Amino acid sequence: MRILQVTHYTLPHYGGIEVVVENLARQLAQRGHAVRVLSSRAGGAAQEERHGVEFVRVSAWNPLERYAVPYPLFAPSLIPQAARLARWADIVHGHGFLYQSTLVALGIARIQGRPTVLTEYAGFVRYPRRVWNALQLVAIHTLGRLAVALADVVIVHGMRAHDLIRRLAGSSKAVRLIPLGVDTERFHPAAPxxxxxxxxxxxxxxxxxxxFVGRLVPRKGIEWLLDALDPRYELVLCGRGEMTPPARHGLRIYRSPDDTTLLRIYQAADLFILPSHSEGAFPLAAQQALACGLPVIAVYDPLYDPYVHPEVVRWVPPDPTAIREAIRELLDELAGPRKEERRRKAREWACARLSLTHYIDQHLLIYDLLQTNRRKG
Incomplete structure (x- = not known):
């Protein structure tokens, strides 16, 4: 099967969607499918092949990233590139319902009679600036509604996005809830x-x-982590974004580490902290941490319930004092005889409940069904 994945950014531009698309494309290629990925050009070559996947990147302007809004404005060459790749593809799969790349690719695919899939991740994301929230709501009810209409099937990873898509699409649209999956072969604990x-x-x-691994933006709860700094530990932040925390004792920052360095950081850390809010589902970075045997502390969100259990995640309220105390208590526990048990449970949970294999299988079932329907039609 020839599968076109379309997204706003790809690695090495780091973000949750970028990692998901990378995993999906790589795993599909390993199963023998021909996969191409179309995105904006941000830190990568205009064209390259990696893990058996062909990446095509179009020039784009990124004026909104300074405001922590990941929204590239594509050059007009997006249209002919999307048309060329859609003609090649058996399936066109867009990621993120507001992005120009998704809308253009899905629209062209529908004109060409190609089956279309849309994945939406977070739905509405609350920003500190009211103007961004207002503009986002307008975009959701115009561009987002159009993207949903152009897709034969919509995939979501959490109930927040599911409920929003269902309101936009009505009851007739096929909406599939597929939990995110982590590559447990790549993300694994290191020997002592x-x-x-x-x-x-x-x-x-x-x-x-x-x-902490993720975008360094306010909605990720970075300020809570900085306020919770304690001499007992060093806080390690990995990511990129608008925030530039001042140099402090007990704080270390890695700006967009490469894949190998990020894996080593996971393997070397003692625990993972997730203070964010407005996530669409339990973030992939936290799943990668569990796969590496790291206990997780997280600000509670009921959307996380289908993914994890208090056995492997310690819930805390969104408060720096509570976060600091939870970190201290868990570090005390990890200094004792339960250290290896906690690490083993985290790893076993990721392998048993957060499998990337299941994630890929569910996508292929959708692709195969669309192909079958197309042949019948």
Whole structure:
């Protein structure tokens, strides 16, 4: 099967959607499918092949990233590139219902008679600036509604996005809820002696490391983490975004680390912290942490319930004092005899409940059904 994935950004531009699309494309290629990915050009070559996947990137302007709004404005060459790739494809799959790339690709695919799939991740994302929230609502009810109408099937990863899509689409649209999956073969714990070597290579001392991975933007709860800093541990932030925290004792920042470095950071850390809000589902970064055997502390969101359980995630309220106390308590526990048990449970949960294999299987079932329907039609 020839499958075109369309997204706003791809790696090395780091973000949750970028990682999901990378995993999906790579796994589909490993199963023998021909996969191409169309995106904006942000930090990557105009065209390259990686993991058996062909990446095509179009020039784009990114004026809104300074406001933590990941919305590239594509050059007009997006249209002929999307038309060329859609003609090649058996399935056209767009990611993110407001992005120009998704709307153009799905529209062209419908004109050409290609089956179309749309994945929406978070739905409405609340920003600190009211103007962005107002503009987003307008876009959702215009561009978002159009993208949903252009898709034969819509995939979501959490109930917040599901409920929004259902309101936009009505009861007749096929909406599939598929939990995100993590690559547990790639993300795995390091052996104890290997972990010591990784920490030494990273320049870390014996202090515990509390890790956050994600965009450095206000809705991720970064300010709560900074207010919760404590001499007992070092806070490690990995990501990019509008926030530039001032240099502080006990704070280390990695701006967009490469894939290998990020994996090593997961393997070297002691626990993972998730203070964000307005997520569409349990974030992939937290799933990767569990796969690497890291216990997780998270600000509670009922949307996380289908993914995890208090057995592997400790819930906290959105308060710096509560976050600091939870980190201290869990570090005390990890310093005792339960350390290996907690790490083992995190790993086992990721392997049993958050499998990337199931995620890919569900996508292929949808693709196959659309192909069958097309042949019958």
């Amino acid at each position: 002696e290997e972990r010591v070597g990784i920490r030494r290579a990273l320049g870390w001392d014996d202090r515990p490391r509390v890790l």
